[in-house]
Amino acid sequence: MRNVYLDYSATTPVKDEVLQEMIPYFTEKFGNPSSLYDKGLESRDAVSHAREQVAALIGAQPKEIFFTAGGTEADNWVVFGAADKLKAKGNHIITTKVEHHAMLHSCQFLEKQGFEVTYLDINEEGRVTPEMLEAAIRDNTILISIMMVNNEIGTVMAIQELAAVARAHGILFHTDAVQALGNVPINVKELGVDLMSMSAHKIYGPKGTGALYIRRGVHISNYLHGGAQEAKKRAGTENLTGIVGFGKAAEIAKRDFDKHVEHCRTLRNHLVERVLAEIPNTFVNGTMEHRHPGNASITFEYIEGEAILLFLNHAGISVSTGSACSSNSLEPSHVLTALGVPVEKIHGTVRFTIGDFTTMEDVDYVVDTLKNVVSRLREISSVNTQKGW
Amino acid sequence: MALYNDIVMEHFMNPKNVGELENPDGSGTYGSPVCGDMMQIQIKVEDETIVDAKFKTFGCGSAIASSSMATSMIIGKTIEEALDITNKQIIDALGGLPPVKVHCSVLADRAIKNAIYDYAQKAGKTYAALEGYDPNEDEDEHDHGDIEE
Incomplete structure (x- = not known):
């Protein structure tokens, strides 16, 4: 029987080029990137290389890429990290009704703790317009989060225009780019976003690996606490094989x-x-x-x-x-x-x-x-x- | 590795008694497209025995399978016997349904009752099992889960 997989937005197979890149890091190159001997440094170099590959795909600086356990962690980090960091400034968050549950359920959790969340409607095209966003902004708005590409209907939002609205008000702007990565052109500098969530397994990389782009100069509180990994912003021993695979997948996504x-x-x-x-x-x-x-x-x-x-x-x-x-x-x-x-x-x-x-x-x-x-x-x-x- | 067992899949892929009767003695529907499932069951009755039954269902795999099973179960039964059929009997005959799908068989049991209710109204009959029965009464709310990607 013919087998036809038409669910690439759910997940993608790992490309062979990606897998081949990952394999040595399961066995002979298994060192902890935090260790100071050669075997550790070899792993650290691999993580740095992957960081450059992911940064190159989105037009960011490598220092602005922080690896996570996936898109969901990146979204959670943004919501809880921004809420904590900026709680003295305000308690209002704006997002949309069509976000992934990683965003919606995180926001609903914050609502239980006294935060206020506006869930924007979409127009008949499935998009949020700058006017719709502008109208929802309040004095106490601390974060705006609008996904770049919707996972169900594939709608691409006008992120550049929406981020400009946020910037004019001095409000942090985050976009969930999990479905967008590798499928629409992304240059974070041109888009003007402050934070952006990504995932490896939607671009022919492994599951369980993602990243958060944090623009230089933007500060949100940490979400995972522990060791000094990821420039002391995201604790936990690096998912070495996953990160190496993500890096290679990002390189291929850019190349092809x-x-x-x-x-x-x-x-x-x-x-x-x-x-x-x-x-x-x-x-x-x-x-x-x-x-x-x-x-x-x-x-x-x-x-x-x-x-x-x-x-x-x-x-x-x-x-x-x-x-x-x-x-x-x-x-x-x-x-x-x-x-x-x-x-x-x-x-x-x-x-x-x-x-x-x-x-x-x-x-x-x-x-x-x-x-x-x-x-x-x-x-x-x-x-x-x-x-x- | 399947959502449903082989009996359910067989009744879904090759459902029995699909269609409509030309001059049904009783016709009942239950559910609504808004809820995701709507079942229509028609029966032909001779001497208090259901001699034929047909269904049409808008719904998921288990709704179609339970329609097929429910109509198969009532053919040859008397009205009284058919009224005794419970959801559990339909589910058991199907070899079980995933818990989240149990409401789909509730639909079949209600559609049967509604078809018999219609027959009773038209034929001027009364049945103890239909005393105080309201064909439009809503089913209970169910717990809903979530699937993620």
Whole structure:
């Protein structure tokens, strides 16, 4: 059976080039980067090299990169670190309704401790405008956090314009760039962001490794306390193999950026065009203009997403759904809800995300399979075009 | 390594009794697309015995599988016997469902009751099991989990 993985926004396989780079650091080059003998220094050099590679991908200085255990830790660090550092200045945070749960749940935790959080709506494109942000700013706002690329609908936010609003008010600006990294051009200096979260496993690196960019001159409190690693800002023995892998993945992402984006966009557009042309009563969520090159969030009316997922899985195809019934969650997607998609249609939403190992044949196989699956489920369904919802 | 067991998958992939009856003696729906599941069950009754049943379901894998199983279970049963069918019996017949999916079988049991209620209304019959029964009463709220990436 053919196996087609179309869930690259969930995670990516580690590229062989990356794995080969990592392997020696599991075995012969295992030294603790904090140790002062050669074996330690060798590891320290490897971490420094990776820091340069990640910095180069986003136009930062290596000293501005702090490795973490992933995007979630980076987001948590920002929220709790900024709240603690700036609590004398104010207790108001602005974010959006469509952030990753790493941001939303961290903010909700702070709310229980007396902080106030504004969750911005998105417009019909799935974006926050500078005007919407401007209107939410208060005298006591200490942090603004807006994701660069949404994980469900792939919308790319106008970070440069939004960061400029924050800067004009002297407020810290953070962006969660976990889905953006390697998929949209990022230059932190041009964007004008103060803080930015990243993850390795979305760019063909290993899981359990990420980083926080902290612009020089920006200060937030530490989140993990212990040893003097990461310039005394993030304690804990470095995840050496993970960091080395992240560095290599970042180097490849920079080297092959244009090719990667073009490949994903071509296949994604082919998928969207075929689905919309060949399967009736379907629509794409979010704007096609400002969008992650590999993302297609498509709603299939009158059927339910988990049922689609199961049939596709049976055909060897991996996708995810915005459906309430997908796996453990019975709550409809907060992103599609914020976008204004009616709840009954959210249930029929599938997210396809294309990556470097996807082929045109894969996409055609998926569309051909989908046509059968959708018509079969619509035969079973108690709602349809005649009966309506 | 699967979300559902083989019995559930078989009833999902190859559901029995899909469709609608031409002149049903009773027709019931339960759930709503907004909640993610809506089931319609129709029955044909002869001499107080359910001789045929069909379903149409908007919903997830376990909702479709439990519709298939529930309709299979009531065919050949008397109305009284069909009214005795519980969620637990449907779940057991399916070899079990993940806890988060149990509400999908509640749907099937309610859709059966609603179809019989409709039959009773039309045929002017009364059944002890339907005394005070409200076909539109909401199911209970359930605990919701989360999945992350």
